[in-house]
Amino acid sequence: MGEQEYHLPVLLQETIELLDINPSGIYVDATFGGGGHSRAVLEQLGEKGRLIVFDQDEDAYRNRIIDDRVTFVQQNFRHLQRFLKLHKAEQVDGILADLGVSSHQFDTAERGFSTRFEGDLDMRMDTRTDFTAAQLLATYSEARLQLIFQEYGEVTNAKTLAQTIVKQRKTHPMRTITAFKSVIQPIVKGNPQKYFAQVFQALRIAVNDELGALKDLLEQSANVLKPGGRLAIITFHSLEDRMVKNFMKTGSFDEAPEDPFAKEVPPKVFKLITKKPVTASEAELKRNGRSRSAKLRVAEKLI
Numbered sequence: 163m164g165e166q167e168y169h170l171p172v173l174l175q176e177t178i179e180l181l182d183i184n185p186s187g188i189y190v191d192a193t194f195g196g197g198g199h200s201r202a203v204l205e206q207l208g209e210k211g212r213l214i215v216f217d218q219d220e221d222a223y224r225n226r227i228i229d230d231r232v233t234f235v236q237q238n239f240r241h242l243q244r245f246l247k248l249h250k251a252e253q254v255d256g257i258l259a260d261l262g263v264s265s266h267q268f269d270t271a272e273r274g275f276s277t278r279f280e281g282d283l284d285m286r287m288d289t290r291t292d293f294t295a296a297q298l299l300a301t302y303s304e305a306r307l308q309l310i311f312q313e314y315g316e317v318t319n320a321k322t323l324a325q326t327i328v329k330q331r332k333t334h335p336m337r338t339i340t341a342f343k344s345v346i347q348p349i350v351k352g353n354p355q356k357y358f359a360q361v362f363q364a365l366r367i368a369v370n371d372e373l374g375a376l377k378d379l380l381e382q383s384a385n386v387l388k389p390g391g392r393l394a395i396i397t398f399h400s401l402e403d404r405m406v407k408n409f410m411k412t413g414s415f416d417e418a419p420e421d422p423f424a425k426e427v428p429p430k431v432f433k434l435i436t437k438k439p440v441t442a443s444e445a446e447l448k449r450n451g452r453s454r455s456a457k458l459r460v461a462e463k464l465i
Protein backbone atom coordinates (compact mmCIF):
# COMPACT_ATOMS: atom_id res chain seq x y z
CA MET A 163 0.00 0.00 0.00
CA GLY A 164 1.24 3.51 -0.85
CA GLU A 165 2.48 5.65 2.00
CA GLN A 166 -0.04 8.41 1.21
CA GLU A 167 -2.92 5.93 1.15
CA TYR A 168 -1.96 4.49 4.53
CA HIS A 169 -1.69 7.82 6.29
CA LEU A 170 -0.95 11.41 5.32
CA PRO A 171 1.58 12.70 7.88
CA VAL A 172 0.67 15.93 9.71
CA LEU A 173 3.02 18.85 10.46
CA LEU A 174 5.77 16.93 8.63
CA GLN A 175 8.07 19.79 7.64
CA GLU A 176 7.65 21.53 10.98
CA THR A 177 8.46 18.38 12.96
CA ILE A 178 11.58 17.58 10.95
CA GLU A 179 12.91 21.14 11.14
CA LEU A 180 12.37 21.39 14.89
CA LEU A 181 13.99 18.01 15.55
CA ASP A 182 17.21 19.58 14.19
CA ILE A 183 18.53 16.20 13.08
CA ASN A 184 22.16 15.19 13.49
CA PRO A 185 22.92 12.99 10.43
CA SER A 186 24.85 10.45 12.48
CA GLY A 187 22.50 10.45 15.48
CA ILE A 188 20.07 7.88 16.85
CA TYR A 189 16.39 8.77 16.50
CA VAL A 190 13.13 7.22 17.66
CA ASP A 191 9.79 7.42 15.87
CA ALA A 192 7.46 6.11 18.58
CA THR A 193 4.43 5.97 16.25
CA PHE A 194 5.49 4.59 12.87
CA GLY A 195 1.99 4.23 11.30
CA GLY A 196 2.48 4.61 7.55
CA GLY A 197 6.05 5.81 8.07
CA GLY A 198 5.64 9.34 6.69
CA HIS A 199 7.62 10.96 9.49
CA SER A 200 10.13 8.10 9.56
CA ARG A 201 10.90 8.49 5.85
CA ALA A 202 11.52 12.20 6.32
CA VAL A 203 13.86 11.50 9.27
CA LEU A 204 15.75 8.93 7.17
CA GLU A 205 16.27 11.50 4.42
CA GLN A 206 18.18 13.61 6.94
CA LEU A 207 20.22 10.73 8.34
CA GLY A 208 23.55 9.67 6.90
CA GLU A 209 24.93 6.13 6.68
CA LYS A 210 25.86 6.10 10.36
CA GLY A 211 22.49 7.33 11.59
CA ARG A 212 19.95 4.99 13.18
CA LEU A 213 16.19 5.09 13.40
CA ILE A 214 14.32 2.94 15.89
CA VAL A 215 10.59 2.85 15.25
CA PHE A 216 7.76 1.63 17.45
CA ASP A 217 4.23 0.67 16.50
CA GLN A 218 2.10 -1.87 18.30
CA ASP A 219 -0.03 -2.46 15.21
CA GLU A 220 0.50 -5.51 13.03
CA ASP A 221 -0.45 -3.62 9.85
CA ALA A 222 2.15 -0.92 10.55
CA TYR A 223 4.74 -3.67 10.98
CA ARG A 224 3.72 -5.25 7.65
CA ASN A 225 4.17 -1.85 6.05
CA ARG A 226 7.64 -1.33 7.57
CA ILE A 227 10.64 0.21 5.83
CA ILE A 228 13.40 -2.14 4.82
CA ASP A 229 16.61 -0.19 5.45
CA ASP A 230 19.75 -1.20 7.36
CA ARG A 231 19.50 1.92 9.51
CA VAL A 232 15.97 1.06 10.73
CA THR A 233 14.92 -1.20 13.60
CA PHE A 234 11.19 -1.92 13.96
CA VAL A 235 9.88 -2.64 17.45
CA GLN A 236 6.31 -3.94 17.33
CA GLN A 237 5.53 -2.96 20.90
CA ASN A 238 3.70 -0.34 22.88
CA PHE A 239 5.88 2.77 23.17
CA ARG A 240 5.25 2.72 26.91
CA HIS A 241 8.14 0.20 26.99
CA LEU A 242 10.48 2.62 25.21
CA GLN A 243 13.39 2.41 27.61
CA ARG A 244 13.37 -1.38 27.85
CA PHE A 245 13.43 -1.89 24.08
CA LEU A 246 16.02 0.80 23.46
CA LYS A 247 18.27 -1.01 25.89
CA LEU A 248 17.59 -4.30 24.12
CA HIS A 249 18.57 -2.72 20.80
CA LYS A 250 21.70 -1.13 22.28
CA ALA A 251 20.51 2.44 21.97
CA GLU A 252 20.34 3.53 25.57
CA GLN A 253 20.82 7.24 24.81
CA VAL A 254 19.23 8.88 21.77
CA ASP A 255 19.38 12.22 19.93
CA GLY A 256 15.70 12.69 19.27
CA ILE A 257 12.26 11.20 19.82
CA LEU A 258 9.09 11.95 17.94
CA ALA A 259 5.53 10.76 18.51
CA ASP A 260 2.46 11.50 16.40
CA LEU A 261 -0.27 10.22 18.67
CA GLY A 262 -3.60 8.50 18.08
CA VAL A 263 -4.72 6.21 15.29
CA SER A 264 -3.64 6.22 11.64
CA SER A 265 -6.04 6.79 8.77
CA HIS A 266 -5.45 3.17 7.81
CA GLN A 267 -6.66 1.94 11.20
CA PHE A 268 -9.57 4.35 11.12
CA ASP A 269 -10.61 3.37 7.59
CA THR A 270 -10.42 -0.40 8.11
CA ALA A 271 -13.96 -1.47 9.00
CA GLU A 272 -12.98 -4.60 10.99
CA ARG A 273 -10.85 -2.58 13.39
CA GLY A 274 -13.99 -0.99 14.80
CA PHE A 275 -12.58 2.55 15.19
CA SER A 276 -14.98 4.36 12.90
CA THR A 277 -18.66 5.13 13.33
CA ARG A 278 -19.06 4.91 9.53
CA PHE A 279 -18.81 1.15 9.19
CA GLU A 280 -20.36 -2.03 10.45
CA GLY A 281 -17.99 -4.30 12.33
CA ASP A 282 -17.12 -5.62 15.76
CA LEU A 283 -16.69 -2.98 18.45
CA ASP A 284 -12.98 -3.73 18.75
CA MET A 285 -10.71 -0.60 18.74
CA ARG A 286 -7.52 -2.36 19.83
CA MET A 287 -4.39 -0.87 18.26
CA ASP A 288 -2.56 -4.01 19.30
CA THR A 289 -4.69 -6.98 18.28
CA ARG A 290 -2.50 -9.32 20.37
CA THR A 291 -4.12 -7.91 23.50
CA ASP A 292 -7.57 -9.13 24.45
CA PHE A 293 -9.45 -6.13 25.83
CA THR A 294 -11.85 -4.67 23.26
CA ALA A 295 -14.34 -1.78 23.33
CA ALA A 296 -17.17 -4.36 23.48
CA GLN A 297 -15.62 -5.84 26.64
CA LEU A 298 -15.23 -2.40 28.15
CA LEU A 299 -18.93 -1.63 27.57
CA ALA A 300 -19.94 -5.00 29.01
CA THR A 301 -17.89 -4.79 32.21
CA TYR A 302 -17.14 -1.22 33.36
CA SER A 303 -19.19 0.34 36.17
CA GLU A 304 -21.56 3.18 35.43
CA ALA A 305 -19.32 5.66 37.27
CA ARG A 306 -16.25 4.61 35.29
CA LEU A 307 -18.10 4.79 31.98
CA GLN A 308 -19.36 8.26 32.82
CA LEU A 309 -15.85 9.46 33.61
CA ILE A 310 -14.46 8.06 30.36
CA PHE A 311 -17.12 9.74 28.21
CA GLN A 312 -16.79 12.99 30.13
CA GLU A 313 -13.02 13.19 30.22
CA TYR A 314 -11.92 11.57 26.99
CA GLY A 315 -14.84 12.53 24.76
CA GLU A 316 -16.19 15.69 26.39
CA VAL A 317 -19.64 14.13 25.91
CA THR A 318 -22.10 16.57 27.47
CA ASN A 319 -24.64 13.97 28.65
CA ALA A 320 -22.04 11.43 29.84
CA LYS A 321 -24.13 10.47 32.87
CA THR A 322 -27.22 9.62 30.81
CA LEU A 323 -25.04 7.75 28.33
CA ALA A 324 -23.41 5.64 31.04
CA GLN A 325 -26.79 4.92 32.65
CA THR A 326 -28.27 3.87 29.31
CA ILE A 327 -25.38 1.50 28.57
CA VAL A 328 -25.54 -0.16 31.99
CA LYS A 329 -29.33 -0.51 31.85
CA GLN A 330 -29.45 -1.84 28.31
CA ARG A 331 -26.46 -4.15 28.33
CA LYS A 332 -28.28 -6.90 30.25
CA THR A 333 -30.75 -7.35 27.41
CA HIS A 334 -28.93 -5.80 24.44
CA PRO A 335 -25.33 -6.98 24.09
CA MET A 336 -23.28 -4.28 22.33
CA ARG A 337 -20.73 -6.30 20.41
CA THR A 338 -20.96 -4.47 17.09
CA ILE A 339 -20.90 -0.84 16.01
CA THR A 340 -24.49 -1.01 14.76
CA ALA A 341 -25.77 -2.65 17.94
CA PHE A 342 -24.05 -0.03 20.10
CA LYS A 343 -25.25 2.90 18.01
CA SER A 344 -28.84 1.65 18.06
CA VAL A 345 -28.79 1.31 21.87
CA ILE A 346 -27.60 4.88 22.37
CA GLN A 347 -29.55 6.41 19.46
CA PRO A 348 -32.44 7.64 21.69
CA ILE A 349 -30.11 9.75 23.86
CA VAL A 350 -27.96 11.32 21.12
CA LYS A 351 -27.53 15.04 21.82
CA GLY A 352 -26.88 17.55 19.03
CA ASN A 353 -25.38 16.51 15.71
CA PRO A 354 -25.43 12.66 15.70
CA GLN A 355 -22.23 12.36 13.67
CA LYS A 356 -20.33 14.57 16.09
CA TYR A 357 -21.90 12.85 19.09
CA PHE A 358 -20.91 9.37 17.91
CA ALA A 359 -17.41 10.61 17.02
CA GLN A 360 -16.91 11.91 20.59
CA VAL A 361 -18.24 8.68 22.12
CA PHE A 362 -16.01 6.54 19.89
CA GLN A 363 -12.97 8.69 20.62
CA ALA A 364 -13.51 8.26 24.35
CA LEU A 365 -13.81 4.46 24.01
CA ARG A 366 -10.68 4.26 21.87
CA ILE A 367 -8.61 6.28 24.35
CA ALA A 368 -9.79 4.06 27.21
CA VAL A 369 -9.36 0.71 25.40
CA ASN A 370 -5.77 1.55 24.50
CA ASP A 371 -4.99 3.38 27.75
CA GLU A 372 -3.63 6.15 25.57
CA LEU A 373 -3.00 8.64 28.36
CA GLY A 374 -1.25 6.05 30.54
CA ALA A 375 0.99 5.10 27.62
CA LEU A 376 1.77 8.77 26.89
CA LYS A 377 2.73 9.38 30.51
CA ASP A 378 5.14 6.41 30.42
CA LEU A 379 6.59 7.55 27.10
CA LEU A 380 7.24 11.08 28.34
CA GLU A 381 8.84 9.95 31.60
CA GLN A 382 11.13 7.51 29.83
CA SER A 383 11.98 10.05 27.13
CA ALA A 384 13.54 12.24 29.80
CA ASN A 385 15.74 9.28 30.81
CA VAL A 386 16.91 8.25 27.35
CA LEU A 387 17.47 11.59 25.61
CA LYS A 388 21.05 12.85 25.48
CA PRO A 389 21.66 16.42 26.64
CA GLY A 390 20.80 18.51 23.57
CA GLY A 391 18.46 15.76 22.30
CA ARG A 392 14.97 16.79 21.22
CA LEU A 393 11.48 15.55 22.00
CA ALA A 394 8.70 16.31 19.48
CA ILE A 395 5.13 15.30 20.27
CA ILE A 396 2.04 15.81 18.11
CA THR A 397 -1.27 15.57 20.00
CA PHE A 398 -4.89 15.64 18.88
CA HIS A 399 -6.73 16.01 22.16
CA SER A 400 -6.63 18.70 24.86
CA LEU A 401 -5.87 16.22 27.66
CA GLU A 402 -2.84 14.91 25.77
CA ASP A 403 -1.64 18.41 24.94
CA ARG A 404 -1.92 19.49 28.56
CA MET A 405 0.13 16.50 29.69
CA VAL A 406 2.84 17.21 27.12
CA LYS A 407 2.93 20.92 27.91
CA ASN A 408 3.23 20.38 31.67
CA PHE A 409 5.79 17.64 31.31
CA MET A 410 8.00 19.70 29.03
CA LYS A 411 7.78 22.57 31.49
CA THR A 412 8.57 20.63 34.66
CA GLY A 413 10.31 17.48 33.43
CA SER A 414 8.21 15.21 35.61
CA PHE A 415 4.71 14.23 36.69
CA ASP A 416 5.56 14.54 40.39
CA GLU A 417 3.64 17.06 42.42
CA ALA A 418 5.49 20.31 43.14
CA PRO A 419 7.18 20.24 46.58
CA GLU A 420 4.88 21.52 49.30
CA ASP A 421 7.47 23.42 51.34
CA PRO A 422 7.45 27.01 50.05
CA PHE A 423 10.79 27.65 51.83
CA ALA A 424 12.53 24.72 50.20
CA LYS A 425 15.92 25.98 49.01
CA GLU A 426 16.51 23.25 46.48
CA VAL A 427 14.89 24.16 43.20
CA PRO A 428 15.02 21.04 41.01
CA PRO A 429 17.19 21.62 37.93
CA LYS A 430 15.31 22.21 34.71
CA VAL A 431 15.12 19.11 32.54
CA PHE A 432 13.96 20.67 29.26
CA LYS A 433 14.29 23.91 27.38
CA LEU A 434 11.14 24.69 25.39
CA ILE A 435 11.81 25.01 21.68
CA THR A 436 8.16 25.84 20.95
CA LYS A 437 6.73 28.34 23.43
CA LYS A 438 3.31 27.86 21.86
CA PRO A 439 2.18 24.70 20.06
CA VAL A 440 2.76 24.61 16.31
CA THR A 441 -0.46 24.10 14.33
CA ALA A 442 -1.17 23.33 10.69
CA SER A 443 -0.81 25.99 7.99
CA GLU A 444 -3.79 27.02 5.83
CA ALA A 445 -2.38 24.94 2.99
CA GLU A 446 -2.12 21.82 5.15
CA LEU A 447 -5.60 22.34 6.57
CA LYS A 448 -6.94 22.31 3.02
CA ARG A 449 -5.00 19.19 2.11
CA ASN A 450 -5.60 17.19 5.25
CA GLY A 451 -8.65 17.61 7.47
CA ARG A 452 -7.01 15.48 10.14
CA SER A 453 -4.47 18.25 10.76
CA ARG A 454 -7.22 20.48 12.20
CA SER A 455 -6.68 19.47 15.81
CA ALA A 456 -2.95 18.66 15.59
CA LYS A 457 -0.59 20.44 18.00
CA LEU A 458 3.17 20.00 17.92
CA ARG A 459 5.36 20.77 20.93
CA VAL A 460 9.13 20.39 20.97
CA ALA A 461 11.58 20.55 23.85
CA GLU A 462 15.33 20.04 24.21
CA LYS A 463 16.87 17.97 26.98
CA LEU A 464 19.21 20.09 29.08
CA ILE A 465 21.03 17.75 31.45
Ligand SMILES: C[S@@+](CC[C@H](N)C(=O)[O-])C[C@H]1O[C@@H](n2cnc3c(N)ncnc32)[C@H](O)[C@@H]1O
Nearest residue numbers: 171193195196197198199217218219238239260
Ligand atom coordinates in the same frame (compact mmCIF):
# COMPACT_ATOMS: atom_id res chain seq x y z
C1 LIG B 1 -1.16 8.93 13.82
S1 LIG B 1 -0.42 7.42 13.46
C2 LIG B 1 1.23 7.84 13.06
C3 LIG B 1 1.40 8.19 11.63
C4 LIG B 1 2.83 8.39 11.18
N1 LIG B 1 3.47 9.51 11.82
C5 LIG B 1 2.90 8.55 9.67
O1 LIG B 1 3.46 9.55 9.21
O2 LIG B 1 2.41 7.68 8.96
C6 LIG B 1 -0.20 6.70 15.03
C7 LIG B 1 0.38 5.29 15.02
O3 LIG B 1 0.91 5.07 16.32
C8 LIG B 1 0.56 3.81 16.78
N2 LIG B 1 0.44 3.94 18.23
C9 LIG B 1 -0.40 4.73 18.93
N3 LIG B 1 -0.20 4.58 20.24
C10 LIG B 1 0.82 3.67 20.37
C11 LIG B 1 1.49 3.10 21.49
N4 LIG B 1 1.14 3.41 22.74
N5 LIG B 1 2.50 2.24 21.26
C12 LIG B 1 2.85 1.90 19.99
N6 LIG B 1 2.24 2.39 18.89
C13 LIG B 1 1.23 3.27 19.09
C14 LIG B 1 -0.75 3.48 16.10
O4 LIG B 1 -0.88 2.08 15.97
C15 LIG B 1 -0.62 4.19 14.76
O5 LIG B 1 -0.15 3.34 13.76
